[in-house]
Amino acid sequence: MKNPFILFSIILLSYFNSAHSQSKVEEFLSLSNLELIKEGQDVFEIKLPDKNGKEYNLNNLEGKYILINFWATWCAPCVKNLPFFENLVEKHKTDNIEFVFVSLDKTKEKWIKYISEKEMKGIQLFAPEGDKTRPICYFLNRIYLENDQIKSIEKGIPRYVLIDPKGKIIRNDLEKSSKKEIEDILNKQLNK
Numbered sequence: 597m598k599n600p601f602i603l604f605s606i607i608l609l610s611y612f613n614s615a616h617s618q619s620k621v622e623e624f625l626s627l628s629n630l631e632l633i634k635e636g637q638d639v640f641e642i643k644l645p646d647k648n649g650k651e652y653n654l655n656n657l658e659g660k661y662i663l664i665n666f667w668a669t670w671c672a673p674c675v676k677n678l679p680f681f682e683n684l685v686e687k688h689k690t691d692n693i694e695f696v697f698v699s700l701d702k703t704k705e706k707w708i709k710y711i712s713e714k715e716m717k718g719i720q721l722f723a724p725e726g727d728k729t730r731p732i733c734y735f736l737n738r739i740y741l742e743n744d745q746i747k748s749i750e751k752g753i754p755r756y757v758l759i760d761p762k763g764k765i766i767r768n769d770l771e772k773s774s775k776k777e778i779e780d781i782l783n784k785q786l787n788k
Contacts, residue, residue, distance in 0.1 A: 645724070646719075646721055647722070652719065661691075662694050663694075663695050664697075665681055665695065665696070665718075666733075666754060666757075668753060682717055684778075685717040686717065691786050696718060700733070735768060736751040756769075
């Protein structure tokens with residue numbers, strides 16, 4: 597080829613297409629993990645550290661409902677909804693339910709400062725450095741379909757997941773519900 601710019605452009609384009617294809621392949625390989633988070637599935641073992649670094653195993657809560665709130669201090673919608681969840685913790689403190697807040701903050705110090713200043717209730721856990729490769733973070737997957745085919749997968753917060761006393765996932769998308777709907781769902785489950 598006589599023009600080195602054209603050759604360089606072709607190599608560069610090939611590289612970016614290959615890198616993009618590779619990331620898509622990895623993304624869609626994570627689909628096998630999506631089987632773990634379907635409604636009706638048993639919850640896999642969930643172990644995360646609390647603010648003191650002590651590992652907390654959510655399987656020890658079997659026999660209780662669990663509402664998991666995935667959030668971070670940098671997530672405006674998450675922070676906006678925290679008072680609602682704090683009220684739920686207070687309202688249901690004598691009911692058979694535990695409220696678990698899983699922070700995806702980048703630094704543990706910022707998270708600890710926030711939960712300490714706000715005196716947050718419930719079980720406060722940390723997914724170190726927002727490590728989205730941990731099994732608990734598979735819950736963050738959102739699938740977008742087009743003509744019954746997977747168009748894309750994205751990870752995002754806030755995300756609210758409800759688990760029953762037998763360890764089965766009841767709802768994995770409560771963030772799509774209004775606050776009233778969330779309260780109604782909890783009341784219905786707790787008054788069975």
